[in-house]
Amino acid sequence: MKFRQHLLALGLGLSLAGPALATGLDALETxxxxxxxxxAEFTQxxxxxxxxxxxxxxxSSSGVFEFLRPSRFRFDYRKPFEQQLVADGQTVWLYDVDLNQVTARKQSQVLGSTPAALLASAPDLKSLEAEFKLSALPEQDGQQxxxxxPKSRDGQIQSVKIGFKGEQLATLDILDSFGQRSVLSFTGFQANPSLPADTFQFKPPKGADVVQQ
Incomplete structure (x- = not known):
C-alpha cells in the first residue's frame, strides 16, 4: 500500500463513553x-x-491502532504484511519491514483535511466545522x-462517513478523490488508556533505506 493511502487512514478507532446517543453528530461531539x-484492533x-x-x-489488512491527542498515532499492520505507521507530532513515518524501507514526511504537510484531523486532532466540534461540512445520515446496518x-478542494479526500454502534465508533468509510474506497472496522477498543509517550516515537532501524518526502 502506498504511503498516501496509509495517511488517509490515520486517526481512527475510538470508543465513546456515556449514554446512548441520538445521532451520529451527537456521537461525534461526545x-x-x-x-x-x-x-483498538482494526481491519481495513x-x-x-x-x-x-x-x-x-x-x-484487506489488519493490525492494532493506538492514538494520543494531540496528533500522535500508531498503526501496526500485522497482516498480510508487517508495516508500521507512526505519527509523533512532527513527522509521519512509514516503515515497510519486508523492504526495510522508511518513508518520512512532515506531519503538518500531510494531515490537513484527513480522518486524522477529523477524529483525533480537533479539540471540539467547532474546530471540525471549520474544516468539514458535517451532516447526520440515516441509521444503517445498526449504526448511526x-x-x-472537506471544505478544501485541494485535499485527497472526497468524503468520510463515520459509523457509531451504540456508544462505540465502529466504522470509518473513506472515499478519496481517485475513487478509491477504504473501510476500517474497529474491535476490542480500550477507551482513554494510559499510553507511554515512547509508543509514538520512531527511530529508523539500522541499515534501513530512509526516504524523505
Whole structure:
C-alpha cells in the first residue's frame, strides 16, 4: 500500500463513553470532547475503482491502532504484511519491514483535511466545522452515521462517513478523490488508556533505506 493511502487512514478507532446517543453528530461531539487516547484492533479493506469491463479489486489488512491527542498515532499492520505507521507530532513515518524501507514526511504537510484531523486532532466540534461540512445520515446496518465533506478542494479526500454502534465508533468509510474506497472496522477498543509517550516515537532501524518526502 502506498504511503498516501496509509495517511488517509490515520486517526481512527475510538470508543465513546456515556449514554446512548441520538445521532451520529451527537456521537461525534461526545467523542471529540471525551476521548483523549485509545487503542483498538482494526481491519481495513481498500477497494480500487473498477475499470471498464473489470470487477473492482479489494485488498484487506489488519493490525492494532493506538492514538494520543494531540496528533500522535500508531498503526501496526500485522497482516498480510508487517508495516508500521507512526505519527509523533512532527513527522509521519512509514516503515515497510519486508523492504526495510522508511518513508518520512512532515506531519503538518500531510494531515490537513484527513480522518486524522477529523477524529483525533480537533479539540471540539467547532474546530471540525471549520474544516468539514458535517451532516447526520440515516441509521444503517445498526449504526448511526455522520458524513464529513472537506471544505478544501485541494485535499485527497472526497468524503468520510463515520459509523457509531451504540456508544462505540465502529466504522470509518473513506472515499478519496481517485475513487478509491477504504473501510476500517474497529474491535476490542480500550477507551482513554494510559499510553507511554515512547509508543509514538520512531527511530529508523539500522541499515534501513530512509526516504524523505
Amino acid at each position: 467523542f471529540v470532547k471525551g476521548t483523549r487516547s485509545g487503542k 479493506v481498500v477497494t480500487a475503482p473498477a475499470r471498464e469491463g473489470q470487477v473492482a479489486r479489494s485488498k 452515521w455522520v458524513q464529513a465533506l
